[in-house]
Amino acid sequence: MSDLLRSRPLLSGFIAIFLLFLVTAAFPIISETKQAVVVQFGKPARILGATRAGINFRVPLFEQLVWIDKRVQSVDMDRQQVLSTDQRRLEVDAFARYRIVNPLLMYIRAGDEKRLQTALVPILGSEIRNELGQQPFAALLSPERQGVMENVRRKLDRVAAQYGARIIDVRIKKADLPDGSPRDAAFDRMRTAREQEARSILAEGAKRAQIIRATADADAARIYAASFGKDPDFYEFYRAMQSYQTTFLGDDPNNPPAGTNIILSPDNDYLKEFTGRGR
Amino acid sequence: MWAIGVVLLLWLVFTSTHVVAPGERGVVTLFGRYSHTLGSGVGFTFPYPINRVQKIDVENIRELPLGSASTETLMLTGDQNIIDIAYTVRWNIRDPEQYLFRLAQPDETIREVAESAMRAVIATVSLNDAIGEGRGEIENRVTERMQTILNAYQSGVAIQGIAIRQADPPEAVNEAFKKVTAAQQDAQSYINRANAYSLQLTQKAQGEAAAFDKVYEQYKLAPEVTRRRMYYETMEQILPKVPKTIIEAPGVTPYLPLPEVQKKAPQQQGGAQ
Numbered sequence: 212m213s214d215l216l217r218s219r220p221l222l223s224g225f226i227a228i229f230l231l232f233l234v235t236a237a238f239p240i241i242s243e244t245k246q247a248v249v250v251q252f253g254k255p256a257r258i259l260g261a262t263r264a265g266i267n268f269r270v271p272l273f274e275q276l277v278w279i280d281k282r283v284q285s286v287d288m289d290r291q292q293v294l295s296t297d298q299r300r301l302e303v304d305a306f307a308r309y310r311i312v313n314p315l316l317m318y319i320r321a322g323d324e325k326r327l328q329t330a331l332v333p334i335l336g337s338e339i340r341n342e343l344g345q346q347p348f349a350a351l352l353s354p355e356r357q358g359v360m361e362n363v364r365r366k367l368d369r370v371a372a373q374y375g376a377r378i379i380d381v382r383i384k385k386a387d388l389p390d391g392s393p394r395d396a397a398f399d400r401m402r403t404a405r406e407q408e409a410r411s412i413l414a415e416g417a418k419r420a421q422i423i424r425a426t427a428d429a430d431a432a433r434i435y436a437a438s439f440g441k442d443p444d445f446y447e448f449y450r451a452m453q454s455y456q457t458t459f460l461g462d463d464p465n466n467p468p469a470g471t472n473i474i475l476s477p478d479n480d481y482l483k484e485f486t487g488r489g490r
Numbered sequence: 491m492w493a494i495g496v497v498l499l500l501w502l503v504f505t506s507t508h509v510v511a512p513g514e515r516g517v518v519t520l521f522g523r524y525s526h527t528l529g530s531g532v533g534f535t536f537p538y539p540i541n542r543v544q545k546i547d548v549e550n551i552r553e554l555p556l557g558s559a560s561t562e563t564l565m566l567t568g569d570q571n572i573i574d575i576a577y578t579v580r581w582n583i584r585d586p587e588q589y590l591f592r593l594a595q596p597d598e599t600i601r602e603v604a605e606s607a608m609r610a611v612i613a614t615v616s617l618n619d620a621i622g623e624g625r626g627e628i629e630n631r632v633t634e635r636m637q638t639i640l641n642a643y644q645s646g647v648a649i650q651g652i653a654i655r656q657a658d659p660p661e662a663v664n665e666a667f668k669k670v671t672a673a674q675q676d677a678q679s680y681i682n683r684a685n686a687y688s689l690q691l692t693q694k695a696q697g698e699a700a701a702f703d704k705v706y707e708q709y710k711l712a713p714e715v716t717r718r719r720m721y722y723e724t725m726e727q728i729l730p731k732v733p734k735t736i737i738e739a740p741g742v743t744p745y746l747p748l749p750e751v752q753k754k755a756p757q758q759q760g761g762a763q
Contacts, residue, residue, distance in 0.1 A: 240539070242522035243591040265523030282594040283643050285602065306602055308643060352566055353613040379642065382606040386566060386613070394572070398662045401571050401617075405666035409673035416677020420684035427688030431695035438699035445709055448717060449702060452724040459728045474735045481725055482736065 236271035246311075247276040248318045255318050279314040279324065283379060286328050288335045292389060295348040300393055304385035305339050307331065307367060313375030320374045327374050334370050335381070338363045354383060505538035513549030515586045518542070524587055546586035551650050554579040554597075556604055562660055565609055571617035574660045577629075579604045579636070580650040588646025600640070600647060607635040608652075621657050629654055 216223045241247060241260035247267075249256045251274050259267040259276070269276065288305045295301065309331070311317050311324075321327040342363045343351055350357050360381050368378040388394040439446040461468040475482055509532055510516045516528035518535055519542045528535075528543065535541035557563035557576030564572050581600060583589045593599050611631045615624050629652045636649045659667045709716045 240522040243519065243524050245522075263523065264519075266521045280594060282592055283599075283645075284594040285599065306606075308599075349570070352568060352570070353610060355610050356614075380639070382603070382639075383609065384602055384605045386609060387564060388566065388572070397570065397572055398660065401659065401663045402666040405663065405670050409666075409669040412670065412673040412677050416673075416680040419677075420680040423681065423684035423688050427684075427691045430688075431691045434692070434695040434699050438702050441703075442706060442709075445706060445713070445717075446702070449705060449720070452720055455724055455728055459732055471732045472735065473729065473732050474737060476737055481729075 233271050236269075238266050238268060239276060241265060241267050244280065244282050246279050246281045246314050248279060248314050250275045250277055250318075255315055258314050261314065277318055277323070279311055279317065281311065283308050283310050284324075285309075286331045286335060288332060288339065290385075291336050291340055293340055293343040293351065295344070295346060295351050297347050299348040300389050301343075301348070301351050302385070302387045302389050303339060303343065303383055305335065305381060305383045307335055307364070307381045308379040309371055309376045310379060311375055312377045316373075316375030318375075327376060330374060331367070331371060331376075335363075335367055338366045339381075339383075342366075352386065502537050506535055506541070508533045508535065508543045508545075510545060511547075514545050514547050516543045516545050517586050517590055519544075524591065527586065544586075544590060546583055546589065548583045548586055551580050551582045554581065554601060554604065555655075556601065556608075557656070559656065564660060565612045567612055567617045567620050568614050569616045572660055573612070573617060573620050574656070574658050575608070575612070575620075575654065576656040577604075577608065577632075577652055577654045579652055581647055582650060583646060584648035585646030588644050590646075592644045592646065596645060596647065599643065599645065600636075603636050603639050604632070604652075607632045607639065611635065617659075621659065625654050625657060628652075 239247065239259070241264050243264045245264075246258060246260040248258055249269055255277075256274070259269065260281075286307050286309065288307075291303050291305075293301050293303050311327075317324075317327060321330060342359050343354060346354065346357065346359060350359070354360050360383065364378050364381045367381060371378050388397055456462075458468060459471055477485070508516050508528060510528050510530050512530045514530060516533055518525045518528060518533075520536075520540065522542075525541070533543075535543060555576070555578045557574075559576065562574045563576060565575050567573055579600065589596055611628050612620055615628060618624075620628065632652045633649050636652075640647050640649065658664070
C-alpha cells in the first residue's frame with residue numbers, strides 16, 4: 212500500500228478519491244423528511260427510508276436514488292367557476308393536502324413529484340365542479356356541512372391511490388361571487404335591505420315616541436281629573452283666577468302680553484262696594 | 491500541518507456544543523434520523539455530519555396577518571351577504587419534531603388553513619353576527635377548526651388564537667349601513683324627546699293637581715270667604731298693572747281715546763323685543 216503511494220502518487224490519489232466516493236454513495240444519509248426509490252438501470256427495485264431514516268445501503272453505480280418527499284404536501288387548484296343547481300355562479304379556490312405513501316407506485320406511475328401534482332390538479336378541479344354543481348347555491352356556501360368536501364376527497368383519493376398518494380383533505384379556501392353582475396346584484400340586495408331596515412327603525416322609533424306622548428297625555432288627564440273632579444265648581448273659579456293672571460300679566464317677564472285696557476262698568480262685581488250699593 | 495489540526499479542533503468544538511436559548515428546542519438528528527431534542531441550555535452532540543442540530547423557537551408567538559385595511563378581503567356570509575374581513579392568526583410551535591418533519595410548507599399551510607377555516611365559519615353565520623356581536627364566537631370557532639385540521643396534518647403547530655381586526659360591510663354598500671346607524675340614532679332621539687315631554691307633562695300635572703288639592707283643602711273649611719279672598723287678591727294683582735276706565739252712569743257713551751290706546755300697544759310690543 213505504502214509502496215504504491217510512494218511509486219505512483221497520482222494514481223493512488225485517484226484511487227483514494229474513488230474509494231471515498233464509493234463509500235459515501237453506498238451509504239446514503241436519508242433525512243426524516245425524505246424517502247428514496249432505488250432504481251436499478253431504470254427499473255425501480257425497493258424503497259429506502261420509508262420507515263427508518265438514517266444511514267442506508269445501496270450498491271453504488273448500479274443503483275440510482277430518486278428522492279421523494281415524505282411530508283404532507285399541498286396541491287392548489289386554479290380558481291374555478293361553479294354553477295349551482297339553481298343556476299348561480301360561484302368562484303371557488305380549493306386546495307388538497309396529500310402525502311406520498313407508496314413511493315414505488317408513485318415513481319412507476321408518475322415519475323416525479325411535479326408530474327404527480329400536474330396529474331392531480333385537473334382532477335381536483337373537475338371533482339370540485341362536479342360535486343358542487345349538484346348542490347343548490349345556499350349549500351355551496353358551506354359545503355363542509357353537507358359532506359360534499361368529503362365526497363371530493365374520496366373521489367380524488369381514488370385517483371391519487373393509483374399514484375401511491377393519499378389525500379388527507381380537500382378544503383375550500385375561497386368562495387366568492389364572480390365580479391360583475393352577480394356581485395353587484397348582491398351589493399344591491401344588501402343596500403336595499405339596509406335602506407328598508409333604516410326606514411323600519413325610524414318608523415318604529417316614531418311609533419314608540421307617539422305612544423309615549425299619548426300615554427303621558429292620558430296620565431296627565433287622569434291626574435287632573437282625579438284632583439279637579441273633587442269640586443268642579445271650585446275648579447272653574449280657581450282656574451279662572453289663574454287664567455286672568457296669565458292673560459293680563461303673563462307668566463313670562465320677557466314676553467309680556469299685549470297691552471290691555473279694562474273698561475269697568477259700575478255694575479261689575481268688583482266695584483260692587485265702590486259704588487256704595489253693596490249693602 | 492498544525493493549521494489543519496486547529497481547523498479540525500475548532501470544527502469539532504463548534505459543531506458539537508450547542509447553546510439552546512430559553513424558549514428554544516434543539517432537534518438532533520443522527521445521520522438524518524431523528525435522535526432526540528435538546529432543551530434550553532448548553533447541549534453536547536457528536537460533531538457534524540454525524541449529529542445535526544436544528545434550533546426551533548417554541549415559545550415565541552408568531553402573528554400572521556390576513557386581509558388588510560387597504561385591500562378588501564370579501565367573504566360570503568350564511569345569509570348570502572358579503573363582508574370585508576381582516577384578521578390575525580397567532581400561533582406557536584408546540585412540537586418541533588413534527589413541525590420540522592411532517593409538513594412541506596408549514597407557514598403556507600397555516601395561512602391556507604386559516605383562510606379555509608375562516609371562510610367555513612363565516613359561511614355559517616349571518617351578516618349581523620359577523621359584523622356585530624358574533625365576533626368572539628367566530629374567533630373561537632375558527633381557532634378550534636384550525637387546530638383540528640392542523641392536528642390532522644400532525645403539524646406540531648398550536649393555534650393560540652384568532653383576532654378579527656376588522657369585519658365591515660364592503661365599501662360599495664357602506665353608505666347604506668351608515669344610514670341604518672343614523673336611523674337608529676334618529677329613532678332614539680324621537681324616543682328621548684317623547685320621554686322628556688312625558689316627564690315634563692306628568693310633573694306639571696302632578697304639580698298643578700297638588701297645588702289645587704292644597705288650596706281646595708283650605709277652601710273646604712270656609713268656601714265663601716276663601717273664594718272672595720282669592721278673587722280680590724287676583725284682581726289686586728291684575729288691575730294695578732293695566733289701564734282702567736270706569737264708566738259711571740249707564741247710558742253714557744264712553745269716549746275711548748283710541749289713538750292713545752293704539753300708541754301704547756306698539757310701545758309695549760317694542761319694549762318686549
